[in-house]
Amino acid sequence: MGPTLRRGSRGPDVIRLQRLLNQKVVPSPNLTADGDFGQRTELAVRAFQTRNHLMADGVVGTNTWAKLDADHAGPIPGGGEPRWMQIARGEIGVREVAGSNHNPRILQYHATTTLKATSDETAWCASFVNWCLRQAGVNGTSSAAAASFATWGKETAAQPGAVCVIYNAGAANSSLSHSGNHVAFLVEETPTHYVLLGGNQSDSVKISNFPKAKWRLKAMRIP
Numbered sequence: 001m002g003p004t005l006r007r008g009s010r011g012p013d014v015i016r017l018q019r020l021l022n023q024k025v026v027p028s029p030n031l032t033a034d035g036d037f038g039q040r041t042e043l044a045v046r047a048f049q050t051r052n053h054l055m056a057d058g059v060v061g062t063n064t065w066a067k068l069d070a071d072h073a074g075p076i077p078g079g080g081e082p083r084w085m086q087i088a089r090g091e092i093g094v095r096e097v098a099g100s101n102h103n104p105r106i107l108q109y110h111a112t113t114t115l116k117a118t119s120d121e122t123a124w125c126a127s128f129v130n131w132c133l134r135q136a137g138v139n140g141t142s143s144a145a146a147a148s149f150a151t152w153g154k155e156t157a158a159q160p161g162a163v164c165v166i167y168n169a170g171a172a173n174s175s176l177s178h179s180g181n182h183v184a185f186l187v188e189e190t191p192t193h194y195v196l197l198g199g200n201q202s203d204s205v206k207i208s209n210f211p212k213a214k215w216r217l218k219a220m221r222i223p
Contacts, residue, residue, distance in 0.1 A: 002016065002017070002060070002065050004059065004060065004061045004062075005017060005037055005059070005060040006037065006042075006058065006059045006060070007037055007038065007039070007041075007042045007058065008037060009037040010035050010036055010037065011035055012035060012105070012108065014035045014036065014037045014041070015033045015034070015035045016087075016135060017037070017041070017045075017060060017068075018031040018032070018033040018034070018035075018041055018044075019033050019087070019090050020068045021041070021044040021045065021048060023086060024048060024068065025044050025047050025048050025051070026051075029043070029044040029047070031044060033090070042058040043058075045058050045059075045060055045064070046058045048064070048067075048068070049064060052067050054067065069136065069137035081160045081161050082136070082160075082161040082222075083136035083137075084132045084133050084135070084136040084138060084161060084185070085132075085160060085161035085185055085197070087132045087135045087136055088128075088132045088185050088197050088198075088205070089197065091105075091128070091132070091199075091205045092197070092205050092206060092207070093204065093205065093206075094106065094199075094204060094205040095203055095204035095205070096120040096121065096203040096204070097120060102118070102119055102120040102121075103120045106120040106124055106127075106199075107120065108131065109124055109127035109128045109130070109131040109199060110122065110124060110127045110144070111131075112127060112130040112131045112134050112140065112142065113126065113127050113130055113142055113143055113144040114142050114143065114144070115127075115143075115144035117144065122144075123144070123146075123178055123200055124144075124199050124200045125146055125182055125183050125184060125198050125199050125200040125201075126141070126143060126144050126145055126146045126148065126149065126183050127144055127199065128184075128198060128199025128200065128205065129149065129163060129183050129184065129185070129198070129199070130142060130143075132185070133223075138223050139223075140152070145179070145181070146165060146179065146181040146182055146183035147165060147179065147181045147183075147218070149163050149165050149183045149219065149221060150165045150218050150219040150221075151219070152221050153221040153222050153223045154221060154222060154223075155219070155220065155221060156220055156221060156222045157220070158186060158188075158189040158220060159186070159222070160186060160187065160188070161185050161186065161222075162185070162186040162220045162221065162222055163183060163184075163185060163186075163219075163220070163221045163222065164183065164184060164185070164186050164194060164196060164217065164219070164220050165181060165182070165183050165217075165218040165219040165220075165221075166181070166182050166183075166194060166196075166210055166215040166216065166217055166218060167180050167181050167182075167215065167216045167218050168180055168182075168210075168214050168215045168216070170214065181218070182196075182198070182200075182210075182215075183198065184196035184197060184198025184199070184201070184208075185197045185198060186220065187207055192211060192212055192213070193209045193210060193211055193212060194209075194210045194212065194215060194217065195207060195208075195209055195210075196208060196210060
């Protein structure tokens with residue numbers, strides 16, 4: 001869910017809306033996710049509302065958000081990526097700010113946990129996973145601890161978007177992890193690596209390769 005949005009609204013919730021509309025309106029309106037609810041965004045909202053038998057008023061309220069969040073909240077039939085994975089891909093490139101300033105986007109990730117850290121230098125892999133799940137209408141753990149996802153949801157075999165908890169004692173007290181645990185979304189598993197899309201990977205949201213020779217799988221979970 002999200003706040004009521006209409007033409008003239010601005011901010012991160014509009015960016016989320018624009019990304020959802022690009023994915024769900026056919027043909028895609030190819031909106032620029034700039035956080036500015038203008039004429040093209042309003043037309044795309046009306047098209048989505050019409051297709052889903054909602055009042056086509058161009059205002060994104062409770063019913064429109066519910067429909068946007070309900071579509072493909074889980075794994076997509078046929079092996080496609082779940083909604084949270086699509087959202088995570090849209091965050092690639094978000095990175096920490098050097099110095100005393102902090103990236104406000106990362107602070108938004110932190111806000112989905114009970115820790116609610118106020119620094120982008122606080123380990124944020126679990127915050128990122130919680131945020132992506134919440135944007136897809138799925139409850140995470142609300143914990144800033146990567147290991148909290150080891151018992152979340154249910155066990156699964158490798159599939160795109162699975163939440164993976166991996167452990168490397170050598171990574172403890174590093175910029176990636178204080179505990180040696182890391183959590184991220186599975187892109188693919190190869191014979192030698194876990195390929196994961198996650199936050200706090202080289203201080204950014206990116207896809208990284210984690211060698212099995214160093215990283216042990218603790219859990220692979222879906223809602």
